[in-house]
Structure formats: structure tokens, C-alpha cells
Amino acid sequence: MSRNKAIAYAVGLPIALLLLIFLPAGTLAWWPGWIFIAVLVLAFGASALLLAYVNPIIFRARSRFQEGTKAWDRALLAAIFPAIAAILPAAALDAGRFHWLPLPLSLIVLGYAAMLWGIAVTAWAQAVNPFFEPGVRIQSERHHRVIDGGPYRFVRHPGYVAAIALFFGMALALGSVIALLPAALASALLVLRTAWEDRLLRAELPGYEDFAGRVRWRLLPGVW
Known part of the structure; x- marks a missing residue:
């Protein structure tokens, strides 16, 4: 990633986050939104610092879509990303402005736990x-090979499990039932992506078939 692009991300993403939350909420005085942003920034900041230490190449790998990315994946992501982005304004409209379906504190705490997990x-x-x-x-x-350590010992696609927890956690942390709808849509599309990616890896990545025999579950142990 170029320096200018990195600066654009560093400036643009926080501004987008503020707009997606406080514009639908109709006020900057919605304190649950500020708590949410603070927790999100601190958690992702700590994650970035850790990765910079243990696996800095990941920032280069994730800086852009690389040549050879499957066309079907680009199409799926074109639907997944708006669904993810819709979680925030939907929650802000629900919990921040109109207070349609208030959630108890216990579910909000559960949402933060899921988000941080x-x-x-x-x-x-x-x-x-x-x-x-x-x-x-x-x-x-890049001499792509199977990775079977860390969370890959338990499920074949731990990143997607984590993303689904993050989607639903964001909605609950902001105190919104309505925001669970775009979270569910993003999650359903991610499950479809999991199935298609798993099929591709079985067909084209050496050693993946054996890995799939050892680690049976794609996302949820005992279920799928």
C-alpha cells in the first residue's frame, strides 16, 4: 500500500464510521455510539499492533485485491460489503433515533463480547x-500452502466464524434488533462464500483435501 493510500485509509475510515453512526442517529450526543467507536478502534488498534509484530506481511497481503481473485468472489463481496456497512446506520436509526426495539443491557454486553471475540x-x-x-x-x-495451526485446528475457516460473530456483535453492541437483519444477510452471504471457497481449495490447493479430512468442520464444529 502506498503512503498516500495508507493516509487516505487512516483519515477516511474514521470519518466514514462517524457518518454511518451519527448521521442516522441525528445527533453527536448519542453516547452508545461513542462507546462503540472507542471499543472498536481500541480493539482493532491492538490487533494491528500484534500483527505488525508477529506477521507484518499480512498488511501487504490484505492491502488490495490481487490478480487472480475469482470473479464470483468479487460479485459476492459487492453484496457483502454494503450489507456489513448497513449494520451501523440501521442500528443508529433504531437505537439512536427512533428507539423502535430497545435491548436489555445483558444483550448489549453480549454483543460487545461477540464483537471482541x-x-x-x-x-x-x-x-x-x-x-x-x-x-x-x-x-x-506465494507458494500457497495449507495452514493447519492456530484456530485452523478447530474449523477450516475461522476468519469467517469470527466475521459472523463480529456482524451480530456490532448490531447487539449498539442495542439494535433491526441491525440484526443486515448482519444476517452479510452472514448468509459469507456462508455461501465459505462453501464456494472450500470447494475451490479442495480442487486446486495441494494438501487441502487431506486437511479437510482432519478438520471436518468448515465453520461450526458438529454442525457444518
């Missing part, structure tokens, strides 16, 4: 997997 597991997966890219492809030029 998702960020932690994502960091763990990225720490052990240098091939953790934003797009689905076989990374032949």
Missing part, C-alpha cells in the same frame, strides 16, 4: 496465516 479470532487467524487475503484465489506466486 470476533476481532481476537480474526487476529489469531491472520497471525498464523500469511495467505489471509481479502479475495479468494490460489496464491501460486
Whole structure:
């Protein structure tokens, strides 16, 4: 990633986060939104510092979509990303402005727990997997190989498990039932992506079939 692009991300993402939350909420005085942003920034900041120490190459791998990313994956992500982004304004409209379906504090705390768990597991997966890219492809030029350590000992796609926990956790942490709808849509599309990616890896990545025999579950042990 170029320096200018890195600066654009560093400035643009926080501004986008503020707009997605406080514009629909209709006020900057919605304190649950500020708590949410603070927790999110601190958690992702700690994750980034850890990865910079244990697996700095991951930042290069995840800086952009690489050549060879599957067309079907780009199409899926074109639907997944808006669904993810919709979680925040939906929650802000619900819990911040109109107060349609208030949630008890226990579910809000559960949401933060799920969100932090998702960020932690994502960091763990990225720490052990240098091939953790934003797009689905076989990374032949990087000598792509199967990673079976860390969270990959339990499920074959721990990053997606963590992402689903993060989606639902964000909605609950902001105190919104309505925001669970885009979270569910993003999660359903991610489950579809898991199935298609798993099929690709079985067909094209050497050793993955044996790995799938050892680690039976794609996302949820005992279920799928």
C-alpha cells in the first residue's frame, strides 16, 4: 500500500464510521455510539499492533485485491460489503433515533463480547496465516500452502466464524434488533462464500483435501 493510500485509509475510515453512526442517529450526543467507536478502534488498534509484530506481511497481503481473485468472489463481496456497512446506520436509526426495539443491557454486553471475540479470532487467524487475503484465489506466486495451526485446528475457516460473530456483535453492541437483519444477510452471504471457497481449495490447493479430512468442520464444529 502506498503512503498516500495508507493516509487516505487512516483519515477516511474514521470519518466514514462517524457518518454511518451519527448521521442516522441525528445527533453527536448519542453516547452508545461513542462507546462503540472507542471499543472498536481500541480493539482493532491492538490487533494491528500484534500483527505488525508477529506477521507484518499480512498488511501487504490484505492491502488490495490481487490478480487472480475469482470473479464470483468479487460479485459476492459487492453484496457483502454494503450489507456489513448497513449494520451501523440501521442500528443508529433504531437505537439512536427512533428507539423502535430497545435491548436489555445483558444483550448489549453480549454483543460487545461477540464483537471482541470476533476481532481476537480474526487476529489469531491472520497471525498464523500469511495467505489471509481479502479475495479468494490460489496464491501460486506465494507458494500457497495449507495452514493447519492456530484456530485452523478447530474449523477450516475461522476468519469467517469470527466475521459472523463480529456482524451480530456490532448490531447487539449498539442495542439494535433491526441491525440484526443486515448482519444476517452479510452472514448468509459469507456462508455461501465459505462453501464456494472450500470447494475451490479442495480442487486446486495441494494438501487441502487431506486437511479437510482432519478438520471436518468448515465453520461450526458438529454442525457444518
